[in-house]
Amino acid sequence: MAVLSPESIDNLKATKVIGIIGLGDMGLLYANRFTQAGWTVCGCDREEIYPSLLKQNFPFEVLPNGHYVSRKSDYIIYSVEAENIDTIVKIYGPSTKVGAIVGGQTSCKFPEISAFEKHLPKDISIISVHSLHGPKVDTTGQPLVLIPHRCSNENFDFVESLMSCLKSKHVKLSYQEHDRITADTQAVTHAAFLSMGVAWHQHQQYPWETPKWIGGLENAKINISLRIYSNKFHVYAGLAITNPSAHEQILQYADSCNDLFTLMIQNKKKEFKERVLHAKEKVFGHLKQDHKLLLDDDVLQQYSLIGLV
Incomplete structure (x- = not known):
């Protein structure tokens, strides 16, 4: 698996928006690390806590809900509980930006991929991820699973290059193998x-x-x-x-x-x-x-x- 050149990554940073739906511990870890690496990031959590999130002055844009995140993001990561993934994708999936890539961060990929296949438009690519560690662990050298379920090589290279800022050890698997x-x-x-x-x-x-x-x-x-x-x-x-x-x-x-x-x-x-x-x-x-x-x-x-x- 080859990460894109620094010049290509800089071009992507200038044109791509990364969205995080679910600003729990792992969602915040990803949002902060991507922002620190120079990517444009937006995120959301439950709509009722939007005012309190705004007060925390995060270094990335906080939006009211997943509709706003889905409409403007080129790669959307659902960082929510596995038991809730189907419900949340059903709500926000139809708002996904045309041609975008969607993935999830859950520890179990069967319900996640099933929800994406069921509720996302057919033109949407699916590339999921899973960092095999908790939010308080340094991501450097930790295993990071990349799951290119439905995508082009170009889109996979983009996601892998994005994830390279975590400095984790990449492993490419199918969701069944994972x-x-x-x-x-x-x-x-x-x-x-x-x-x-x-x-x-x-x-x-x-x-x-x-x-x-x-x-x-x-x-x-x-x-x-x-x-x-x-x-x-x-x-x-x-x-x-x-x-x-x-x-x-x-x-x-x-x-x-x-x-x-x-x-x-x-x-x-x-x-x-x-x-x-x-x-x-x-x-x-x-x-x-x-x-x-x-x-x-x-x-x-x-x-x-x-x-x-």
Whole structure:
């Protein structure tokens, strides 16, 4: 994938307008970074909070609603929750500027692409994106998925050049590949860490208050759990609930948790141990001779709970 020359990008900056529908945490991150890079940016959020947004003196133009953004923008990014994407595209999609490009920032692409195909005019190109990190993370070197669903090479080069200001690591995928990989790598993982937090809350025993959880690996798990809980719920709803590829994994996770709990209350220690070790062999068996994919114990010991509370 080749980014356009500096001269070509300067020409685009002089003629193209970037629109952001949804000025939440990630929408603001994109709007501010694009503006800092010299692009002309406009954005909007819910119409009832338009007056309060105007008072915040953002470095880009704030408009009353998505109709205004869609009419004047050459690339429109819907930065909204996956569960609301269809409703919002249905409202603002018909106002999209002729010949524009539309994309989304949701963590699940199936409902997003479906909404675009259903509600956008047929002459509109579709190029979606997904930064695989939260809004408080430096975008430099982070993975950024680009999804050229319906577009010309010229339009894709434009979007990729725009995204280059984030200094992220670009990955080109179809929306089906994106959702499958997201489900395989994040859905069940996040469900497990969320379950840990629920268990701590139910027992009123928190890892920073008891010596029960000690060591680098435990500290790493606790840090990840707390990081997930510090983000907004809709991100994980998008990963697990609206992603069809995640359903099988989530259901199997629930079944496995139920089976293991049943073995515990039945005091079947042998069967419990055999099942856990079988899972270990299934996942990590191929690493018996080569541990390069596993974190070194010395690295794990660097994780601590200092400063978390």
